Amino acid sequence: MATRRGILKLVGGGCVLAAVGAGGFVAANGPSRSARAPWREAGQETEFRRRALSYAILAPNPHNRQPWLVRLDGDDALTLYCDLDRRLPATDPHDRQIVIGHGAFLELLALAAAEDGYATEITPFPDGEDMATLDTRPVAHVRFIAGGAEPNPLFAFVLARHTNRQPFEARDVDADALAAVLSSGNVQGVTAGGCGNDALAASLRDLTWRAHSVEMTTAYTNQESVDLMRIGAREVAANPDGLVLEGPVIGLGRLVGIVSREAMADPASDMSKQGMAMFHAAAMSARAFAWLGNSGTTRASQVSAGRAYMRLVLAAEREGLKVHPWSQSLQEYPEMADLYREVHDLIGEGRRLQMLVRVGYAKPVVAAPRWPMATHLIA
Template sequence: MPTRRALLVTGAASAVIVGGGLFAYDIFSPNLSRAREPWRAAAEGFGDTRLDILAYAILAPNPHNRQPWIIELIGEDGIRLTADLDRMLPETDPPNRQITIGFGAFLELLRMAAAEKGYRAAITPFPDGEPQPVLDARAIADIRLVPEPGIAKDPLFGAVLDRHTNREAYDPEPVAGSRLAALQTALPDADRVGLGWANDAESVAPLKRIATEAWMIEYRTPHTLQESIDLMRIGAAEANAAPDGIILDGPFMEAASNLGMVTREKLADPESYGFAEGIRMYTALIDASPAMVWLHSADNSRETQLDTGAAWLRVQLAAAREGLAMQPLSQALQEFPEMAEQYRRIHSHLGIAAPARLQGLFRIGQAPAIPPAPRWPLTSRLVDIA
């Protein structure tokens, strides 16, 4: 689920930019307008019902921003959704649980967008059976759009274009319990996927410790770190060319990249300044978290993972409506061998025993608004228009 955008801006790069260079990079460095175009396209529409609905669905949150959707239009009212198996995260998400959760967010956003157009989205999850132990060529879902003029519109839909995963520093001001309780009302089915939270320093502290230690394991384990590095888009030119993965942008990053001070090789080197700076920056963000929320489920079936994605999306939309920022911190929930002890610790700490499991952990608080993350254009995710 989480990305690593805040990894580094080296002191050396900063020294080069300060004193005039920064101004030049601000004006002349490329920006991410092309990579963010799908957000504008969703608001404007395509003039075709299915495309208009799907234009919103592709904005769903998803792990490492992989956008693993393959969308097939069937007949006049059908959609088949399958997984792009080249967009999995085999090192940090071996069973494709997090990827499946992202599909759940996609389907929930599709359902909400369909209602806005006066349609009920009749969704059949895993029509050919749940793929186990990993996703395969079988469909994630079949969808049929059924006209229903009186269908209720979802009140959370108005926050869709304001929902962004915020990886910036959060205000240390405590988050009132009443604001977190408001998020609970957004759950589609609290009996299937429930929400918990901690918003006082004593309760938040152990969660921050586990989250920090889990992040350090992922960061210091070569094969999991390399998965993230391979997905980094360093600078706007790379992000516009491949608008997915982990985006490292902004004037400092453009300068550092152009000067050869930020490279994938240096990011992977445990002896480099950038590697150490990444630890300092990311652990500081976790430490400043004023509150945590988490999603838990009674089981871990593929369908429950889809339900978790719907819950994730809806809680984040409710948070946006409350003026709150959210970021996943779910490394401790990952299922690669080196993370086993942190997985055990966080489940034990929260009193969650198998077959129930923790599905998502997030930091939450107030933070300045940020622009949307890049997305591939809708047309790039379509395999056929029948």
């Protein structure tokens, strides 16, 4: 809830808004259209690998870091690397989540290539791996095989799929729809689990909220998110990645000094408290959960988890469901250790949990910003 001083600032801002023209202010502070251009341009490339890549860059990935670098090899292959400057050292110290994001990229690449009849032979970490950290070695090598694949019906939902962080509707997820979603996640040696609105879901609502609270109240993990916050359409257009705060209300809050990175970094600030309240409402609205697990012993298993997750979220869109990752409890920094053990004891069943998401019904949201495809290509 805003303080009296904050309310007075907003009233003052309203006077400014009236002076400059409400219509112009709203238009200037709406979601950046240029930052979403890759969603509109997907599929327009003429060369088949570039065409597949124009879809692959739309894959979900942690904190929207888009850590993909691609070298085109010869006429029928490519090599995928991690942009090492786009990792999340605080919340993802061993780069597990970043590798999962690469897996989602590779699965979407494969689905897009299949639309043109190309099979993809994907070799994860062809030059070896380090489970403690990523390095300059490639994440994967991909060879395209003409005439080796048929289109997959899940591809039809690629452009409609968006991570939905809003509170979900107060209705239970259809059991058959959830089962269909989980079935799509049982690929690549990954096991998908889930639950509807039952006692287990209640336990997961509580656990995931406690994990979210740990991340937001631990100074260095919260600061990682603050540093990646893009506030307002201008910042989003200049750096179309990271976490996004857009819209007229954000623009007005920034204008009058309520919305700032300094406030986000201070858990005692009104802005931080309001943000926590909004996320709490979203967490408590979860009527169903889904999770993915596998051996977790190799980098290839993390790639597989990302590939399975890509299929799971596309299947959710097919079933009219929305998905929001809530995997803080799976992270591996010291302050999360107790909740990491708790969530694995609760639903791990001896596997390494790779993703934990809430599933439900919600109104569509705007697409996340994306860097243009050309920025991911190594010359």
